[in-house]
Amino acid sequence: MRLSIKEVQEQLKATRIDGWLLYDFQGLNPIARKLLGLKEAMLTRRWFFWIPQRGEAQILCHRIEQQGFEKLPAQVTHFSSWQEMEVGLEKLLQKSLRVAMEYSPHCLIPYVSRVDAGTLEMVRHLGKQVLSSADLVQYFEARWSQDQLETHLQASKLMMRVLFEVLTEVSQATKNHQPLTEYQVQQSMLQKYHEQGLQSDSPPIVAVNQNSSTPHYEPSLEKSSSISRGDVLLIDFWAKLFKSDSVYADYTWVAFLGDMVPESVLRVWEVVREARERAVDFVQSKYTAGTVVRGWEVDRATRQVISQAGFGEFFIHRTGHSIGEKDHGNGANMDNLETKDERVLIPKTCFSIEPGVYLPDFGIRSELNIYLGERDILVTGDPIQQEIEKI
Numbered sequence: 001m002r003l004s005i006k007e008v009q010e011q012l013k014a015t016r017i018d019g020w021l022l023y024d025f026q027g028l029n030p031i032a033r034k035l036l037g038l039k040e041a042m043l044t045r046r047w048f049f050w051i052p053q054r055g056e057a058q059i060l061c062h063r064i065e066q067q068g069f070e071k072l073p074a075q076v077t078h079f080s081s082w083q084e085m086e087v088g089l090e091k092l093l094q095k096s097l098r099v100a101m102e103y104s105p106h107c108l109i110p111y112v113s114r115v116d117a118g119t120l121e122m123v124r125h126l127g128k129q130v131l132s133s134a135d136l137v138q139y140f141e142a143r144w145s146q147d148q149l150e151t152h153l154q155a156s157k158l159m160m161r162v163l164f165e166v167l168t169e170v171s172q173a174t175k176n177h178q179p180l181t182e183y184q185v186q187q188s189m190l191q192k193y194h195e196q197g198l199q200s201d202s203p204p205i206v207a208v209n210q211n212s213s214t215p216h217y218e219p220s221l222e223k224s225s226s227i228s229r230g231d232v233l234l235i236d237f238w239a240k241l242f243k244s245d246s247v248y249a250d251y252t253w254v255a256f257l258g259d260m261v262p263e264s265v266l267r268v269w270e271v272v273r274e275a276r277e278r279a280v281d282f283v284q285s286k287y288t289a290g291t292v293v294r295g296w297e298v299d300r301a302t303r304q305v306i307s308q309a310g311f312g313e314f315f316i317h318r319t320g321h322s323i324g325e326k327d328h329g330n331g332a333n334m335d336n337l338e339t340k341d342e343r344v345l346i347p348k349t350c351f352s353i354e355p356g357v358y359l360p361d362f363g364i365r366s367e368l369n370i371y372l373g374e375r376d377i378l379v380t381g382d383p384i385q386q387e388i389e390k391i
Contacts, residue, residue: 001037012053018096022049029114041068060088100133142331143348151246158196171391182206183224204237212363231257232362238327248327251381252367255389268357268364275305275355276366295332295341311357320352
């Protein structure tokens with residue numbers, strides 16, 4: 001179990017929430033399963049895990065699945081019928097009014113909206129005020145241990161080694177007029193991941209020219225463009241160590257296959273780089289001064305640079321996402337476009353900064369990661385790309 005009941009109760013007291021009701025049905029709430037260490041448990045019925053602000057944690061589960069909760073430090077109540085379940089839930093929450101659940105008002109933060117509307121109605125019917133657990137989730141799920149930070153830094157170092165090996169291979173192949181496709185480069189990177197002890201839940205993005213205008217472009221054996229001299233090449237790559245509890249690193253680099261980068265490409269690169277640096281400076285200045293910083297504010301500051309340069313309509317995604325044991329984690333995202341992420345940036349969390357401009361002929365994105373210490377920030381991805389890589 002990842003949660004400390006005592007720590008949760010301290011957070012509940014600080015936020016004046018009466019309790020946290022973790023609920024799941026057949027894996028609809030992976031956050032609850034992960035926090036309680038139930039990812040591998042065979043649970044096919046509804047269950048509730050209640051952590052009150054004061055007192056003992058309690059479980060409400062179906063009678064035939066009680067063995068799935070034996071290792072959790074909580075008092076167990078069983079039900080068989082739906083009527084028993086509703087009575088048990090009412091008793092569980094009887095002394096509480098403000099209840100946190102994996103829910104977001106108006107689904108503003110969909111990443112934590114994991115509880116279905118019917119279950120929310122059932123809790124509200126009991127006279128309870130349902131609040132979002134988004135801040136609790138970030139505090140207890142998205143923060144890294146020191147060991148996890150080390151896995152991030154190790155993965156970053158190995159990933160950069162892979163990147164520059166691949167760029168050298170691309171340079172040599174294209175200069176020698178050898179046939180080369182995006183898919184071949186992608187598969188070469190995956191092989192190098194394996195050799196370096198890295199893993200990824202999906203392959204890297206390798207895209208040239210018009211394909212780099214699609215932020216989530218996926219080359220395949222059946223559909224892949226050739227790579228030639230004079231091409232703009234974008235590589236977005238994410239991975240983590242083959243190690244328990246390791247966390248991801250996620251970076252994007254842009255290269256040009258030639259000696260002279262076209263002015264049109266260079267202009268966009270400079271705008272994207274400036275936006276990236278504005279984001280880093282904004283976070284650093286606010287966070288190190290002890291000023292509250294919210295995810296949407298970082299996105300706004302970044303987006304202003306690109307909009308003022310006349311490319312606002314071509315920046316079509318958020319500035320960054322939370323990073324954890326999955327590449328897209330459950331902490332605050334740098335987002336005021338797809339959502340308005342009101343969550344505060346807190347210590348021991350990590351997120352990407354990856355502004356981009358996507359024009360019809362090519363796309364440019366530059367990505368680094370920021371880890372928040374207790375009062376300072378750590379920018380990862382050494383070396384940080386400052387110029388378009390000419391290969």
